Amino acid sequence: MEFQILKKDQASKARKGILKTAHGEVRTPCFLPIGTKGTVKSVRQDELREWGAEIILANTYHLWTQPGDELIARAGGLHKFINWDGPIFTDSGGFQIFSLGEKLNKKEPLVASGHDRIYKRQPEEKFPFNVRVDENGVSFQSGSSGDKMKLTPEKSVEIQSNLGSDVSLVLDEFTGDLDDYEKVKQTVERTTRWAKRAKEKFEKLKSAGKSLNPGQLQLGIVQGANYADLRQKSVQEISAIGFDGYCVGGVAVGGETQEKILEAIELSVPHLEEDKFRHLLGVGTPENIIQAVARGCDSFDCVIPTREARHGKAYMAHDDGYTTLNILAGEFKEDLSPLDPTCSCYGCTHHTRAYLNHLFRSSEILGIRLLTEHNLRFYLGLMEKIRRALNEEDFQKILKNCKNRN
RNA sequence: GGGGGUGUACUCAAGCAGUCAACGAGGGCAGACUGUAAAUCUGCUGGCCUUGUGCCUACGUAGGUGCAAAUCCUACCGCCCCCA
Numbered sequence: 001m002e003f004q005i006l007k008k009d010q011a012s013k014a015r016k017g018i019l020k021t022a023h024g025e026v027r028t029p030c031f032l033p034i035g036t037k038g039t040v041k042s043v044r045q046d047e048l049r050e051w052g053a054e055i056i057l058a059n060t061y062h063l064w065t066q067p068g069d070e071l072i073a074r075a076g077g078l079h080k081f082i083n084w085d086g087p088i089f090t091d092s093g094g095f096q097i098f099s100l101g102e103k104l105n106k107k108e109p110l111v112a113s114g115h116d117r118i119y120k121r122q123p124e125e126k127f128p129f130n131v132r133v134d135e136n137g138v139s140f141q142s143g144s145s146g147d148k149m150k151l152t153p154e155k156s157v158e159i160q161s162n163l164g165s166d167v168s169l170v171l172d173e174f175t176g177d178l179d180d181y182e183k184v185k186q187t188v189e190r191t192t193r194w195a196k197r198a199k200e201k202f203e204k205l206k207s208a209g210k211s212l213n214p215g216q217l218q219l220g221i222v223q224g225a226n227y228a229d230l231r232q233k234s235v236q237e238i239s240a241i242g243f244d245g246y247c248v249g250g251v252a253v254g255g256e257t258q259e260k261i262l263e264a265i266e267l268s269v270p271h272l273e274e275d276k277f278r279h280l281l282g283v284g285t286p287e288n289i290i291q292a293v294a295r296g297c298d299s300f301d302c303v304i305p306t307r308e309a310r311h312g313k314a315y316m317a318h319d320d321g322y323t324t325l326n327i328l329a330g331e332f333k334e335d336l337s338p339l340d341p342t343c344s345c346y347g348c349t350h351h352t353r354a355y356l357n358h359l360f361r362s363s364e365i366l367g368i369r370l371l372t373e374h375n376l377r378f379y380l381g382l383m384e385k386i387r388r389a390l391n392e393e394d395f396q397k398i399l400k401n402c403k404n405r406n
Numbered sequence: 407g408g409g410g411g412u413g414u415a416c417u418c419a420a421g422c423a424g425u426c427a428a429c430g431a432g433g434g435c436a437g438a439c440u441g442u443a444a445a446u447c448u449g450c451u452g453g454c455c456u457u458g459u460g461c462c463u464a465c466g467u468a469g470g471u472g473c474a475a476a477u478c479c480u481a482c483c484g485c486c487c488c489c490a
Contacts, residue, residue: 282441
Protein backbone atom coordinates (compact mmCIF):
# COMPACT_ATOMS: atom_id res chain seq x y z
CA MET A 1 0.00 0.00 0.00
CA GLU A 2 1.42 3.33 -1.08
CA PHE A 3 -0.51 5.45 1.41
CA GLN A 4 -0.75 4.78 5.09
CA ILE A 5 -2.75 6.66 7.70
CA LEU A 6 -0.84 6.88 10.94
CA LYS A 7 -3.14 8.92 13.10
CA LYS A 8 -6.62 10.42 12.99
CA ASP A 9 -7.91 13.50 14.73
CA GLN A 10 -10.81 12.69 17.02
CA ALA A 11 -12.71 15.93 16.53
CA SER A 12 -12.35 16.30 12.78
CA LYS A 13 -11.60 14.31 9.64
CA ALA A 14 -7.94 15.31 9.77
CA ARG A 15 -5.40 12.57 9.46
CA LYS A 16 -1.65 12.22 9.58
CA GLY A 17 -0.15 9.81 7.12
CA ILE A 18 2.69 8.82 4.90
CA LEU A 19 2.79 8.57 1.13
CA LYS A 20 5.32 6.10 -0.22
CA THR A 21 6.68 6.79 -3.67
CA ALA A 22 9.47 5.49 -5.86
CA HIS A 23 11.60 8.43 -4.76
CA GLY A 24 10.93 8.31 -1.07
CA GLU A 25 8.30 8.94 1.51
CA VAL A 26 6.26 12.06 2.10
CA ARG A 27 4.78 12.89 5.45
CA THR A 28 1.22 14.19 5.19
CA PRO A 29 -0.52 16.54 5.44
CA CYS A 30 1.98 18.18 3.14
CA PHE A 31 2.37 21.11 0.80
CA LEU A 32 3.83 20.85 -2.69
CA PRO A 33 5.73 23.90 -3.87
CA ILE A 34 4.81 24.50 -7.50
CA GLY A 35 7.57 24.10 -10.03
CA THR A 36 5.52 24.24 -13.20
CA LYS A 37 8.39 24.29 -15.65
CA GLY A 38 10.72 22.12 -13.63
CA THR A 39 11.77 24.87 -11.27
CA VAL A 40 10.18 26.49 -8.29
CA LYS A 41 10.76 30.00 -9.54
CA SER A 42 13.94 31.61 -8.28
CA VAL A 43 15.13 28.88 -5.93
CA ARG A 44 17.46 25.90 -6.14
CA GLN A 45 16.34 22.34 -5.64
CA ASP A 46 18.74 21.77 -2.74
CA GLU A 47 17.33 24.85 -1.02
CA LEU A 48 13.80 23.49 -1.28
CA ARG A 49 14.91 20.35 0.45
CA GLU A 50 16.70 22.34 3.13
CA TRP A 51 13.55 24.35 3.81
CA GLY A 52 11.53 21.21 4.35
CA ALA A 53 9.95 20.48 0.98
CA GLU A 54 9.56 16.73 0.56
CA ILE A 55 7.73 16.75 -2.74
CA ILE A 56 7.18 19.23 -5.58
CA LEU A 57 4.70 19.68 -8.41
CA ALA A 58 5.63 20.05 -12.08
CA ASN A 59 3.38 20.47 -15.09
CA THR A 60 2.84 18.12 -17.99
CA TYR A 61 1.63 20.72 -20.46
CA HIS A 62 4.47 23.16 -19.86
CA LEU A 63 7.25 20.56 -19.93
CA TRP A 64 5.74 18.94 -23.01
CA THR A 65 5.73 22.21 -24.96
CA GLN A 66 9.16 23.11 -23.65
CA PRO A 67 11.71 21.53 -23.58
CA GLY A 68 9.72 18.40 -24.51
CA ASP A 69 9.16 15.15 -22.63
CA GLU A 70 11.35 13.19 -25.00
CA LEU A 71 14.38 15.25 -24.20
CA ILE A 72 13.65 14.87 -20.52
CA ALA A 73 13.31 11.10 -20.95
CA ARG A 74 16.68 11.06 -22.71
CA ALA A 75 18.13 13.00 -19.81
CA GLY A 76 17.01 10.14 -17.59
CA GLY A 77 13.68 11.55 -16.49
CA LEU A 78 12.55 14.69 -14.76
CA HIS A 79 14.30 13.88 -11.47
CA LYS A 80 17.66 13.76 -13.16
CA PHE A 81 16.92 16.56 -15.58
CA ILE A 82 16.18 19.01 -12.80
CA ASN A 83 18.33 17.29 -10.18
CA TRP A 84 15.65 16.67 -7.58
CA ASP A 85 15.77 13.17 -6.20
CA GLY A 86 12.65 13.45 -4.07
CA PRO A 87 9.09 12.68 -5.08
CA ILE A 88 7.53 14.63 -7.94
CA PHE A 89 3.86 15.17 -8.72
CA THR A 90 2.94 16.06 -12.29
CA ASP A 91 -0.26 17.86 -13.05
CA SER A 92 -1.89 16.55 -16.21
CA GLY A 93 -2.44 19.74 -18.19
CA GLY A 94 -6.12 19.76 -17.30
CA PHE A 95 -5.78 23.09 -15.60
CA GLN A 96 -4.36 24.58 -18.80
CA ILE A 97 -7.50 23.60 -20.70
CA PHE A 98 -9.23 25.89 -18.27
CA SER A 99 -6.67 28.63 -17.87
CA LEU A 100 -5.58 28.91 -21.50
CA GLY A 101 -9.08 28.72 -22.88
CA GLU A 102 -12.11 29.47 -20.86
CA LYS A 103 -10.66 31.65 -18.17
CA LEU A 104 -8.86 34.02 -20.48
CA ASN A 105 -11.06 34.04 -23.50
CA LYS A 106 -14.45 33.85 -21.95
CA LYS A 107 -15.97 36.61 -23.99
CA GLU A 108 -16.31 34.72 -27.21
CA PRO A 109 -16.08 30.97 -26.93
CA LEU A 110 -17.34 29.70 -30.25
CA VAL A 111 -19.41 26.64 -29.58
CA ALA A 112 -18.71 24.16 -32.31
CA SER A 113 -21.22 21.50 -31.39
CA GLY A 114 -22.67 20.32 -28.14
CA HIS A 115 -20.01 20.33 -25.53
CA ASP A 116 -17.10 21.04 -27.84
CA ARG A 117 -15.66 24.50 -27.54
CA ILE A 118 -13.30 26.67 -29.49
CA TYR A 119 -11.64 29.72 -28.04
CA LYS A 120 -10.32 32.15 -30.56
CA ARG A 121 -7.43 34.31 -29.71
CA GLN A 122 -8.45 37.97 -29.60
CA PRO A 123 -6.27 40.24 -31.71
CA GLU A 124 -5.52 42.55 -28.80
CA GLU A 125 -4.62 39.71 -26.45
CA LYS A 126 -1.12 38.55 -25.77
CA PHE A 127 -2.37 34.97 -25.59
CA PRO A 128 -0.84 33.26 -28.60
CA PHE A 129 -3.21 30.32 -29.13
CA ASN A 130 -6.57 29.28 -30.33
CA VAL A 131 -7.87 26.51 -28.10
CA ARG A 132 -10.23 23.75 -29.08
CA VAL A 133 -11.64 21.34 -26.55
CA ASP A 134 -13.50 18.30 -27.78
CA GLU A 135 -14.11 14.72 -26.72
CA ASN A 136 -10.74 13.58 -27.94
CA GLY A 137 -8.79 16.19 -25.97
CA VAL A 138 -7.58 19.72 -26.32
CA SER A 139 -5.65 21.33 -29.16
CA PHE A 140 -3.62 24.41 -28.84
CA GLN A 141 -3.03 26.04 -32.17
CA SER A 142 -0.44 28.74 -32.40
CA GLY A 143 -2.04 31.98 -33.47
CA SER A 144 1.04 33.02 -35.41
CA SER A 145 2.72 29.90 -36.80
CA GLY A 146 -0.38 27.74 -36.97
CA ASP A 147 1.46 24.87 -35.26
CA LYS A 148 -0.94 22.55 -33.56
CA MET A 149 -0.43 20.51 -30.43
CA LYS A 150 -3.02 18.05 -29.24
CA LEU A 151 -3.21 16.91 -25.66
CA THR A 152 -5.41 13.87 -25.11
CA PRO A 153 -5.92 11.81 -21.96
CA GLU A 154 -3.59 9.18 -23.42
CA LYS A 155 -0.99 11.71 -24.50
CA SER A 156 -0.92 13.22 -21.02
CA VAL A 157 -0.25 9.78 -19.52
CA GLU A 158 2.46 9.15 -22.08
CA ILE A 159 4.17 12.46 -21.37
CA GLN A 160 4.05 11.88 -17.63
CA SER A 161 5.45 8.42 -18.23
CA ASN A 162 8.34 9.98 -20.12
CA LEU A 163 8.84 12.48 -17.34
CA GLY A 164 8.94 9.63 -14.86
CA SER A 165 7.12 11.48 -12.12
CA ASP A 166 6.16 9.62 -8.98
CA VAL A 167 2.56 10.71 -8.90
CA SER A 168 0.74 11.38 -12.15
CA LEU A 169 -2.69 12.89 -12.67
CA VAL A 170 -5.31 12.09 -15.25
CA LEU A 171 -6.38 14.75 -17.72
CA ASP A 172 -9.59 16.34 -16.51
CA GLU A 173 -11.95 19.02 -17.70
CA PHE A 174 -13.75 21.74 -15.86
CA THR A 175 -14.94 25.23 -16.63
CA GLY A 176 -15.24 28.49 -14.83
CA ASP A 177 -19.00 28.52 -15.07
CA LEU A 178 -19.62 27.08 -11.67
CA ASP A 179 -23.27 27.97 -11.78
CA ASP A 180 -24.28 26.29 -14.99
CA TYR A 181 -25.45 22.84 -13.94
CA GLU A 182 -25.62 21.33 -17.42
CA LYS A 183 -22.15 22.50 -18.30
CA VAL A 184 -20.70 21.17 -15.06
CA LYS A 185 -22.49 17.88 -15.58
CA GLN A 186 -20.96 17.56 -19.02
CA THR A 187 -17.47 18.20 -17.69
CA VAL A 188 -18.00 15.65 -14.91
CA GLU A 189 -19.04 13.03 -17.42
CA ARG A 190 -16.22 13.83 -19.80
CA THR A 191 -13.75 13.80 -16.94
CA THR A 192 -14.92 10.26 -16.14
CA ARG A 193 -14.58 9.13 -19.75
CA TRP A 194 -11.13 10.67 -19.94
CA ALA A 195 -10.15 9.08 -16.63
CA LYS A 196 -11.02 5.64 -18.00
CA ARG A 197 -8.90 6.24 -21.08
CA ALA A 198 -6.03 7.53 -18.94
CA LYS A 199 -6.19 4.54 -16.64
CA GLU A 200 -6.19 2.17 -19.57
CA LYS A 201 -3.20 3.86 -21.16
CA PHE A 202 -1.40 3.94 -17.82
CA GLU A 203 -1.85 0.19 -17.31
CA LYS A 204 -0.85 -0.52 -20.87
CA LEU A 205 2.43 1.37 -20.58
CA LYS A 206 3.11 -0.22 -17.24
CA SER A 207 2.51 -3.81 -18.36
CA ALA A 208 4.60 -3.18 -21.45
CA GLY A 209 7.44 -2.14 -19.15
CA LYS A 210 7.60 1.19 -20.99
CA SER A 211 7.22 3.45 -18.01
CA LEU A 212 10.33 5.39 -17.15
CA ASN A 213 9.29 5.17 -13.50
CA PRO A 214 7.75 1.72 -12.91
CA GLY A 215 6.63 2.80 -9.47
CA GLN A 216 4.65 5.74 -10.80
CA LEU A 217 1.25 6.21 -9.19
CA GLN A 218 -1.82 7.59 -10.91
CA LEU A 219 -4.50 9.72 -9.29
CA GLY A 220 -8.04 10.30 -10.48
CA ILE A 221 -9.64 13.75 -10.28
CA VAL A 222 -13.08 14.53 -8.95
CA GLN A 223 -15.06 17.45 -10.40
CA GLY A 224 -18.62 18.70 -10.02
CA ALA A 225 -18.28 22.27 -8.80
CA ASN A 226 -20.63 22.85 -5.87
CA TYR A 227 -23.45 20.56 -6.93
CA ALA A 228 -23.85 17.84 -4.33
CA ASP A 229 -25.19 15.25 -6.73
CA LEU A 230 -22.51 15.95 -9.34
CA ARG A 231 -19.68 15.75 -6.82
CA GLN A 232 -21.08 12.47 -5.54
CA LYS A 233 -21.55 11.16 -9.05
CA SER A 234 -18.01 12.16 -9.92
CA VAL A 235 -16.52 10.50 -6.86
CA GLN A 236 -18.44 7.30 -7.53
CA GLU A 237 -17.48 7.12 -11.18
CA ILE A 238 -13.83 7.99 -10.64
CA SER A 239 -13.50 5.69 -7.63
CA ALA A 240 -15.04 2.85 -9.60
CA ILE A 241 -12.18 3.09 -12.08
CA GLY A 242 -9.77 2.55 -9.21
CA PHE A 243 -6.78 4.85 -8.76
CA ASP A 244 -3.90 4.99 -6.31
CA GLY A 245 -5.43 8.09 -4.81
CA TYR A 246 -7.73 10.97 -5.63
CA CYS A 247 -7.63 14.66 -6.26
CA VAL A 248 -10.41 17.07 -5.53
CA GLY A 249 -10.34 19.50 -8.43
CA GLY A 250 -12.01 22.66 -9.61
CA VAL A 251 -12.57 24.09 -6.15
CA ALA A 252 -10.54 27.28 -6.32
CA VAL A 253 -10.13 28.38 -9.88
CA GLY A 254 -11.00 32.03 -9.64
CA GLY A 255 -12.78 34.13 -7.10
CA GLU A 256 -14.47 31.45 -5.00
CA THR A 257 -15.16 32.37 -1.42
CA GLN A 258 -13.69 30.21 1.30
CA GLU A 259 -17.22 28.94 2.01
CA LYS A 260 -17.55 27.68 -1.57
CA ILE A 261 -14.16 26.05 -1.45
CA LEU A 262 -14.87 24.23 1.79
CA GLU A 263 -18.32 23.28 0.60
CA ALA A 264 -16.90 21.65 -2.54
CA ILE A 265 -14.52 19.66 -0.35
CA GLU A 266 -17.31 18.60 1.97
CA LEU A 267 -19.34 17.46 -0.99
CA SER A 268 -16.48 15.31 -2.28
CA VAL A 269 -14.30 13.89 0.46
CA PRO A 270 -16.93 11.95 2.46
CA HIS A 271 -17.65 9.82 -0.62
CA LEU A 272 -14.00 8.92 -1.19
CA GLU A 273 -12.46 5.71 0.07
CA GLU A 274 -11.21 6.38 3.55
CA ASP A 275 -7.78 4.82 3.24
CA LYS A 276 -6.80 6.38 -0.07
CA PHE A 277 -4.55 9.40 -0.48
CA ARG A 278 -6.38 12.67 -1.14
CA HIS A 279 -4.86 15.69 -2.81
CA LEU A 280 -6.65 19.03 -2.97
CA LEU A 281 -5.72 20.72 -6.21
CA GLY A 282 -4.71 24.37 -6.23
CA VAL A 283 -5.54 25.30 -2.64
CA GLY A 284 -4.82 27.64 -1.07
CA THR A 285 -4.49 30.21 1.66
CA PRO A 286 -3.12 29.05 5.01
CA GLU A 287 -6.64 29.10 6.39
CA ASN A 288 -8.00 27.15 3.39
CA ILE A 289 -5.36 24.50 3.96
CA ILE A 290 -5.99 24.06 7.68
CA GLN A 291 -9.75 23.87 7.08
CA ALA A 292 -9.20 21.37 4.29
CA VAL A 293 -6.98 19.22 6.51
CA ALA A 294 -9.83 19.22 9.01
CA ARG A 295 -12.04 17.94 6.19
CA GLY A 296 -9.76 15.04 5.36
CA CYS A 297 -7.37 16.30 2.68
CA ASP A 298 -3.79 15.01 2.77
CA SER A 299 -1.87 17.25 0.44
CA PHE A 300 -1.98 20.63 -1.25
CA ASP A 301 -0.39 22.67 -3.97
CA CYS A 302 -0.82 26.34 -4.65
CA VAL A 303 0.95 29.21 -6.36
CA ILE A 304 0.13 31.61 -3.54
CA PRO A 305 3.38 31.46 -1.54
CA THR A 306 5.62 31.67 -4.59
CA ARG A 307 3.64 33.96 -6.86
CA GLU A 308 2.70 36.38 -4.13
CA ALA A 309 6.31 36.43 -2.96
CA ARG A 310 7.27 37.67 -6.41
CA HIS A 311 4.63 40.35 -6.02
CA GLY A 312 5.93 41.49 -2.65
CA LYS A 313 3.48 39.83 -0.26
CA ALA A 314 4.90 38.15 2.81
CA TYR A 315 3.15 35.73 5.16
CA MET A 316 3.77 35.86 8.87
CA ALA A 317 2.87 33.39 11.59
CA HIS A 318 1.36 34.42 14.91
CA ASP A 319 0.03 32.45 17.86
CA ASP A 320 -3.54 33.23 16.94
CA GLY A 321 -3.29 32.97 13.16
CA TYR A 322 -1.30 34.74 10.49
CA THR A 323 -0.92 38.11 8.81
CA THR A 324 0.36 39.30 5.49
CA LEU A 325 2.11 42.46 4.48
CA ASN A 326 3.15 44.12 1.27
CA ILE A 327 6.86 44.75 1.56
CA LEU A 328 6.62 47.40 -1.18
CA ALA A 329 4.45 49.63 1.01
CA GLY A 330 5.82 53.07 1.74
CA GLU A 331 5.70 52.42 5.49
CA PHE A 332 8.61 49.96 5.20
CA LYS A 333 10.91 52.29 3.30
CA GLU A 334 12.88 53.14 6.43
CA ASP A 335 11.90 50.23 8.64
CA LEU A 336 15.19 48.81 9.83
CA SER A 337 13.61 45.90 11.70
CA PRO A 338 13.56 42.36 10.35
CA LEU A 339 10.62 41.29 8.18
CA ASP A 340 9.55 38.73 10.78
CA PRO A 341 11.69 38.47 13.91
CA THR A 342 10.27 35.02 14.68
CA CYS A 343 11.19 33.60 11.27
CA SER A 344 14.45 31.77 10.66
CA CYS A 345 14.66 32.27 6.90
CA TYR A 346 17.71 33.96 5.44
CA GLY A 347 16.04 37.27 4.70
CA CYS A 348 14.55 37.56 8.19
CA THR A 349 17.82 36.73 9.92
CA HIS A 350 20.15 38.78 7.72
CA HIS A 351 18.17 41.71 6.32
CA THR A 352 15.79 44.51 7.22
CA ARG A 353 12.37 45.43 5.88
CA ALA A 354 13.92 48.58 4.46
CA TYR A 355 16.39 46.51 2.44
CA LEU A 356 13.68 44.15 1.15
CA ASN A 357 11.56 47.19 0.31
CA HIS A 358 14.50 48.67 -1.55
CA LEU A 359 15.13 45.45 -3.47
CA PHE A 360 11.51 45.29 -4.64
CA ARG A 361 11.37 48.97 -5.49
CA SER A 362 14.47 48.68 -7.60
CA SER A 363 13.26 45.44 -9.19
CA GLU A 364 16.25 43.54 -7.94
CA ILE A 365 15.74 39.78 -8.25
CA LEU A 366 17.19 39.06 -4.82
CA GLY A 367 14.01 40.45 -3.27
CA ILE A 368 11.95 37.88 -5.13
CA ARG A 369 14.26 35.09 -4.07
CA LEU A 370 14.28 36.10 -0.41
CA LEU A 371 10.50 36.46 -0.15
CA THR A 372 9.96 33.20 -2.02
CA GLU A 373 12.11 31.47 0.57
CA HIS A 374 10.28 33.26 3.36
CA ASN A 375 6.81 32.31 2.15
CA LEU A 376 7.73 28.74 1.30
CA ARG A 377 9.22 28.28 4.73
CA PHE A 378 6.04 29.72 6.18
CA TYR A 379 3.92 27.20 4.25
CA LEU A 380 6.22 24.25 4.87
CA GLY A 381 6.46 25.25 8.53
CA LEU A 382 2.69 25.41 8.73
CA MET A 383 2.44 21.84 7.45
CA GLU A 384 5.04 20.74 9.96
CA LYS A 385 2.99 22.36 12.72
CA ILE A 386 -0.14 20.63 11.50
CA ARG A 387 1.59 17.23 11.45
CA ARG A 388 3.03 17.76 14.89
CA ALA A 389 -0.32 18.85 16.25
CA LEU A 390 -2.00 15.78 14.77
CA ASN A 391 0.66 13.64 16.33
CA GLU A 392 0.20 15.26 19.70
CA GLU A 393 -3.58 15.32 19.38
CA ASP A 394 -3.57 19.07 19.47
CA PHE A 395 -4.98 19.83 16.03
CA GLN A 396 -8.04 21.66 17.32
CA LYS A 397 -5.81 24.42 18.56
CA ILE A 398 -4.38 24.90 15.08
CA LEU A 399 -7.87 24.89 13.66
CA LYS A 400 -9.01 27.53 16.12
CA ASN A 401 -6.11 29.79 15.16
CA CYS A 402 -6.15 29.48 11.40
CA LYS A 403 -7.39 32.91 10.42
CA ASN A 404 -5.80 35.82 8.63
CA ARG A 405 -5.57 38.49 11.32
CA ASN A 406 -4.86 41.42 9.03
C1' G B 407 27.44 89.84 -31.99
C1' G B 408 24.40 86.85 -35.92
C1' G B 409 21.22 82.57 -36.85
C1' G B 410 18.34 78.43 -35.19
C1' G B 411 15.98 75.65 -31.36
C1' U B 412 13.68 74.99 -26.74
C1' G B 413 10.98 75.87 -21.95
C1' U B 414 4.38 71.24 -20.47
C1' A B 415 2.38 68.29 -14.01
C1' C B 416 7.54 64.50 -9.26
C1' U B 417 10.78 63.08 -13.89
C1' C B 418 11.08 62.19 -19.11
C1' A B 419 7.87 63.36 -22.94
C1' A B 420 3.24 64.15 -26.54
C1' G B 421 0.02 68.06 -27.83
C1' C B 422 0.72 73.26 -31.52
C1' A B 423 -6.44 77.38 -31.39
C1' G B 424 -12.11 74.56 -29.08
C1' U B 425 -13.48 67.34 -27.89
C1' C B 426 -6.99 69.55 -22.57
C1' A B 427 -6.47 69.22 -15.90
C1' A B 428 -3.57 68.05 -20.75
C1' C B 429 -1.47 61.17 -24.78
C1' G B 430 2.43 57.93 -23.34
C1' A B 431 6.44 56.17 -20.18
C1' G B 432 8.84 56.21 -15.54
C1' G B 433 8.22 57.26 -10.47
C1' G B 434 4.69 57.46 -6.34
C1' C B 435 0.13 55.50 -3.79
C1' A B 436 -3.17 51.49 -3.25
C1' G B 437 -5.40 46.82 -4.63
C1' A B 438 -5.55 41.91 -6.75
C1' C B 439 -3.36 37.11 -7.14
C1' U B 440 -5.76 29.88 -4.92
C1' G B 441 -3.78 22.36 -9.98
C1' U B 442 1.63 29.60 -12.74
C1' A B 443 0.20 32.79 -20.43
C1' A B 444 1.95 35.75 -13.76
C1' A B 445 9.57 39.18 -11.35
C1' U B 446 2.27 39.79 -13.48
C1' C B 447 -2.24 42.52 -13.69
C1' U B 448 -5.74 46.59 -12.19
C1' G B 449 -7.03 51.45 -10.27
C1' C B 450 -5.52 56.32 -8.69
C1' U B 451 -1.70 60.09 -9.26
C1' G B 452 -2.95 69.58 -9.71
C1' G B 453 -6.26 71.54 -5.53
C1' C B 454 -11.18 71.64 -3.35
C1' C B 455 -15.52 69.53 -2.31
C1' U B 456 -21.98 68.95 -2.22
C1' U B 457 -17.52 63.43 -6.26
C1' G B 458 -20.24 66.48 -10.58
C1' U B 459 -21.70 67.21 -18.44
C1' G B 460 -18.91 70.86 -10.43
C1' C B 461 -15.66 74.99 -8.92
C1' C B 462 -10.65 76.88 -8.68
C1' U B 463 -5.49 77.10 -10.13
C1' A B 464 -2.27 75.49 -14.00
C1' C B 465 1.60 74.15 -19.88
C1' G B 466 8.91 79.67 -18.25
C1' U B 467 7.28 85.27 -16.94
C1' A B 468 4.39 89.59 -18.42
C1' G B 469 1.21 91.51 -21.81
C1' G B 470 -1.83 91.04 -26.40
C1' U B 471 -5.23 89.00 -30.47
C1' G B 472 -9.58 85.62 -30.59
C1' C B 473 -16.32 83.86 -28.59
C1' A B 474 -12.30 80.46 -27.19
C1' A B 475 -5.00 79.96 -26.17
C1' A B 476 -0.58 74.84 -23.58
C1' U B 477 -1.42 75.89 -28.79
C1' C B 478 -1.15 82.51 -32.45
C1' C B 479 1.54 87.58 -31.66
C1' U B 480 5.03 90.86 -28.73
C1' A B 481 8.58 91.60 -24.97
C1' C B 482 11.43 89.61 -21.29
C1' C B 483 13.96 85.50 -18.60
C1' G B 484 16.43 80.52 -18.71
C1' C B 485 18.69 76.54 -21.31
C1' C B 486 20.75 74.13 -25.97
C1' C B 487 23.09 74.11 -30.91
C1' C B 488 25.56 76.45 -35.16
C1' C B 489 28.32 80.66 -37.24
C1' A B 490 31.62 84.77 -35.99
